Structures are given as structure tokens and as C-alpha cells.
Amino acid sequence: MTEESVRTVGELRARLAALGARWSVSEHLADADPLPTPALGLEPGPNLTPAAEAGTVDLRALVGRESGNPDLTRRRAANGLLPGTAAGAGTFAAPGTPARAGAAAGAGTAAAGAFAAPGTAAPPAPAAPGTAAGPGRPVAVDWRSRWGRSWLTKVKDQNPCHSSWAFAAAGLVESMARIEHGVWAPRSEGDVRDGLKAPCAQGGDPETALGWIRDHGGIADPRCRPYTTPPPGLPPERRDAWRAEYTPTWDRSGRTVRIPDPVRLGDVEQQKVWLDTVGPLTACFDVYEDFPALGAGVYHRTSDRLTGGHCVLVVGYDDAAGCWLFKNSWGTGHHTGGYGRIAYGEANIDYWAKCGLRDTNIDPWSKRRLHTGNVYESGNGRAHRNIELSATAGGGHLRHWWREGDPPFAWSRSATYASDASGQPAFTGTTYNRNMESLHVTIGGRLRHWYYEQAVGVWRDGGAFGPGDAAVGSTPAFIQSDYGHPGNFEAVVRTADGRLHHWWRINGAPWTWNDGGRFASGIAHYGPALVQTRARTLDLVAARTDGRMQRWWRDDPDGFTWRPGEVFGSGVTSAPCLIETQHEAVDEDTAGTYELCVAVAGGRVEHWRRGNATGAPWTRDAVFGHDAAAVTGMLQGSFGFRLEAVVLRTDRLLQHYWRDGAGWHEGAVIGPA
Structure with missing residues (x-):
């Protein structure tokens, strides 16, 4: 230790060498540079x-x-x-216990x-x-x-x-x-x-x-x-x-x-x-x-x-x-x-x-790529990881279900809403005070928006809009993008003529939905398969009449044009369900892997994935399940990067599946749907 001040990086390097210090000066600094003085x-x-x-x-x-x-x-x-494990020494001292004494700090500790x-x-x-x-x-x-x-x-x-x-x-x-x-x-x-x-x-x-x-x-x-x-x-x-x-x-x-x-x-x-x-x-x-x-x-x-x-x-x-x-x-x-x-x-x-910190409660904005369809993970519950689900309940009604984020992970019924749903809804949480937002195809072939106003705990009808020929019984795709402040709603639905129709809403007065145009053709099935990419484009996957799947994407700087992408798979009998997960997302700016589940001939579910960060092509990763009619929702939640999927069975019950490192597992039956 010395009282003398040093002025240059070279002088500091000489001091460290003389003292035999355990550290070195940053290699980015030249000897003639003055010592850096960043803000504190x-x-x-x-x-x-x-x-x-x-x-x-x-x-x-x-x-x-x-x-x-x-x-x-x-x-x-x-x-x-x-509970039930042995306590380590010094680990469980009660609050207010005096701090432990110990050996004196080593040489060089500051006064x-x-x-x-x-x-x-x-x-x-x-x-x-x-x-x-x-x-x-x-x-x-x-x-x-x-x-x-x-x-x-x-x-x-x-x-x-x-x-x-x-x-x-x-x-x-x-x-x-x-x-x-x-x-x-x-x-x-x-x-x-x-x-x-x-x-x-x-x-x-x-x-x-x-x-x-x-x-x-x-x-x-x-x-x-x-x-x-x-x-x-x-x-x-x-x-x-x-x-x-x-x-x-x-x-x-x-x-x-x-x-x-x-x-x-x-x-x-x-x-x-x-x-x-x-x-x-x-x-x-x-x-x-x-x-x-x-x-x-x-x-x-x-x-x-x-x-x-x-x-x-x-x-x-x-x-x-x-x-x-x-x-x-x-x-x-x-x-x-x-x-x-x-x-x-x-x-x-x-x-x-x-x-x-512990028990953080994550915003829906951060999770928006990680779920789609009729299921998402909210910030509700003690651990802020409840799973929320909406499904048909007969007579055109929709029912909200939820599962606590702690054991025993039982599903509970909540309120019903709507009266004109022809199929499963799209269901998500948005930035509007974490409201639940629901979108379904009506029995008249239109789209209808409902939202659960968290501040008062009431379901509200957001009104009908869109085409008069949306495919009755289908599930629309529905996300909140980050276009604009706050983010726009984006919806895509299959129409009766085998095309796809995009609608969007600027989330401010007058709160009107806008026609984004029709695109594609020969679409047999489409549903919960829309994401916004890290590059801020929109991606979706639809099933074609030949039983294969095809990706479509919209390049926003180029006139909001939807473009056809790669074709893959075979024997597809339902709408694909697509999310972007955190796998391969090595930092906050790197795209994660696409994970897709789809019901195929024979009542099985195929799991496909594409490596966005690595450029890996679509690969079938697994086949699981039984009696599957369609995959209605999927998410990656707070449980060790595992995937959760909800499958509509041929008996109209909903079946929960989940995947960890050992593969896919059959979970609880939720329903009837």
C-alpha cells in the first residue's frame, strides 16, 4: 500500500508489478492513458x-x-x-441472531x-x-x-x-x-x-x-x-x-x-x-x-x-x-x-x-412468444406461475380454467363467458393491466373479442369484427405484438375459401380492428400458430390440403407482405400449434427455437422443432399421445424450460401433456370441452 497517487496506466502497471499484485490492468488501456474515471x-x-x-x-x-x-x-x-433435509452449519439462524464472528480479513482489506x-x-x-x-x-x-x-x-x-x-x-x-x-x-x-x-x-x-x-x-x-x-x-x-x-x-x-x-x-x-x-x-x-x-x-x-x-x-x-x-x-x-x-x-x-430477491412476477410482455392457443402462464398464484386456460363449455359458451403453480397442480373451474363460440378460443394475457384476452370464431363466421378486466374482476364483451366467412369451428391465432406503443393486437384466421385473413388493432382510440388482407391458398387447417420474431416480423405455420405444413412470414419493412416459406411434414389432419421457446436463446437478443405440435393421422401428436439461432431445419423430434383431434394450446413455463401442451381429444375432452428431459408425459384430463 502506498500513499502516492498514480496518474497513468503505465504507472499503475509498474506499481502492481512491484507489489506482486493478484490482478492486472485492463489490456484495453495503453500505458500512456490516464487512469479511467467512469461514473460511479x-x-x-x-x-x-x-x-x-x-x-x-x-x-x-x-x-x-x-x-x-x-x-x-x-x-x-x-x-x-x-423440509426433511439436514440443516448446514450457520444456515438457519433465526432473524435477529448476532452476526457470526470470524477470522480477521486478510492483508490489504480497506479501513x-x-x-x-x-x-x-x-x-x-x-x-x-x-x-x-x-x-x-x-x-x-x-x-x-x-x-x-x-x-x-x-x-x-x-x-x-x-x-x-x-x-x-x-x-x-x-x-x-x-x-x-x-x-x-x-x-x-x-x-x-x-x-x-x-x-x-x-x-x-x-x-x-x-x-x-x-x-x-x-x-x-x-x-x-x-x-x-x-x-x-x-x-x-x-x-x-x-x-x-x-x-x-x-x-x-x-x-x-x-x-x-x-x-x-x-x-x-x-x-x-x-x-x-x-x-x-x-x-x-x-x-x-x-x-x-x-x-x-x-x-x-x-x-x-x-x-x-x-x-x-x-x-x-x-x-x-x-x-x-x-x-x-x-x-x-x-x-x-x-x-x-x-x-x-x-x-x-x-x-x-x-x-x-425471490418470487418475481413476470410481465406478459416478456412471455408473449412463449405461449399460443387457448393456454398461457400468468403471474397469478403464490409462485406467480398459474396456468390459465379457456375452452368450450357447450351451448356456445367458453369456460375459464386455471391451475395453481404449486403442488398438487389441480385444475379448477372458473367463470363462463360468451354465447356464440363455434370452436376453441385463443387466450392470452396482455399489457393492459395484465388483462386476460380471448378471441374466438362465432357460429356466424366472425371473430369476437372478450377480455377479463383485472381491476374489477369482470368479463367484458369486446365486440365482433372481421370476415363473415371465418372457418366455423376453427381456432384463430391471436397475439399482442410490439408495433406501436402500446402494442397492437394481431389476429389471423382461416376463411371458408381456404385462405388466411389477417386483422389488427391499434390499441388506442377508437379501438377499431383493421383489415390486413387475405393471403395464401389451399389451407386445410389453421389455428394457434402465430409469433412475432426477434426481428419484429410475423411468422405462422398452416396445414395445407396435401397434408403438409408451410411457414408464412410477413416482412414489415417491405409493404406488410406475407411471403411463403418452407414446406415440411406429412399426414397432418389438424391445425399446427407454434411457439418460440427459450431453447438456444443464449441471451436476450438471440432467437429461441420454434417448437410445434400438431395432430396427425392415427390420433397421434407430432412434435417438430426448428433452430432459429443455428439455422437448423424443421425436424420431427417426437411422436406422443393418443386419440388426438387437435393441439389447442402450448407454452413454455416456469418449470425448468419444459413444454406444456393441451390436446383436444376425439371424445371432446382436453388432455394436458408435458415434456421434460425424459420426453413427453401424459398429464391431467381437463373438461369436458
């Missing part, structure tokens, strides 16, 4: 909890139940968190700095490098690549604003949405920063940000309220005072990931157990002049020059190296692709409590 953002307030005050928590009470993510369930069992006043109670001491993991806990965790998957959104850049606290909070919500529900759900740091009316230069802390998210209906997606920065060329004083107006889209209430109270963890061992069994944590620490130059290796400070405080997302730990793994918000040019390592206890990173 920690401004401790009354909501930021010292670790000593947070102490230990009762982890079994907080997360001692099975997760929809089966890998997490196994980790909780290994750590003794589930209390600007953000941890001298004389304040010391935090729980961290484990020294090489300390053995607690019972059941691995020696290292890295959420970038656990169980062969990525669970973290891409690294972002907060500059030039001091908003690291908002990025840490948003990153935590994003990661837990992925871990708990298997879906990419990018969130907007601008939603929370601007909602708190924070100017560019104003810092904050993740606890305040998470509290605002909890109390204001969640955190929205970037298209609802983007993160913006001051216009280029503003002088520093005007840039620092710049503040964005908070103007989210009017359907924000349906575009947010909602959260409960964050969990404050002060004990370092419990923080590691949380990282193993739940997910990442927010963390804040002191920043010294050498930290922004961190490249590879484990950071320990070599300077006494304090420049401020900063917040990051801790995404893992490594006991062998004695460090936390963190995701920063300075872009991919810092550290190693935007990720770095900091020694336990270093720069007061263990002084403040770290915050975690």
Missing part, C-alpha cells in the same frame, strides 16, 4: 443497511421450498433448506472509507482465501454459465450518469426473472431512476431502488421507459443536473416485473448459500483510484486515494481465489468483458448488506 453512483441513504445490522436470516423460512427451476431445488436440498464511517460496527468477517465451503455448498458459483446455460443479461453501460445503483437493482430483477421463470426479461434502469426523479449526477443505493420497484408496480421493459443519457456536448454542470422526464407508456402496469420485499443478507456465509440456492445479489463498496483499471485477476486495492462509492451485481464467488465475481455497468470494455473479481472484504464490499 453509490450515495448511502437511510435505506442502505450495514451488514452488522442485517445479521443472519432464516433462509429456510425465506426459500425453503421447491423452485420451478429443478436445479435450484437440488441445490436447496443439498444445503438442507428443504472504513467515505461510505463506512469509522467507529461503525464492523461487518461479519469474510472467509479467507482457501476456507472450506459450508455443508452442501460448492467452493465456487458462477451464474454466467451454471448447468450449461447463461442466466444473466448482457453487460450494459451507465455512463455518463451516476446510476450504478439502478443498474444493480435492474440486473438483479433480470437475473431472477431468468432463474425463476426461464425467460429473458430485460428491464429499464431508466424506469426506476427517472421514477425517482434522480438527475444524472445523483447517486443512490440498490435498496432504495428495489423499494421503489416494489411500491410502484414493478420495473418496466426498455421500450416502455428507456434509460437515456444527456445529449452530447452539454457542459459538465448542465450534464450533471440533467434529468429525464418520467413518461412511460400508458400500459406500464402490464409491462413490469413485480417483486416482493428484497432480502438483506449481512452474513458472508449466508450470502454464498444464497448465491448457490437462489441467485445473484446487489453489493456496494468503496472505489479507489486504481479500481476502474481492473482487468483480470482478483482486485485488492493498492491505493489510499478514495474516489467515491459504486454498486454492482454479485453473480458468484470463488473460495479458492477468495473473491466475489461481479457484473459491472461500465460496458464490456472494462475488466473482463464487463465482469470482474474483488477479494472478500476488499474496499468494504462486505460492509453493507447485500440484497437478494
